[in-house]
Amino acid sequence: MDTSKIIYSINIEDVQNVAEEELGRKLNNKELKIIEDKIGDCIDWYESILFTITNNGIKK
Incomplete structure (x- = not known):
């Protein structure tokens, strides 16, 4: 799999809808x-990924 593939993104429309x-x-x-400058600081990417892994039956 292409390791540079984007799995999830947020666009301006998403931000404007929330606003x-x-x-x-x-x-x-x-x-x-x-x-744009700060949103990455607000999202706990590690925990989001771990939560998704553990809640979808993915095992070692």
Whole structure:
């Protein structure tokens, strides 16, 4: 398998959908840049991957 293949991604539409639902408006370019720069710090990738592995019967 191609190890550089992207398994999951979040796009601007995803971010704007959440902003509209939670804030009642779309984010501006400055706010989107903040999200772009910081979102990786907010997602615990290791735990997300481990949770998915263990909850789908994948064994050693």
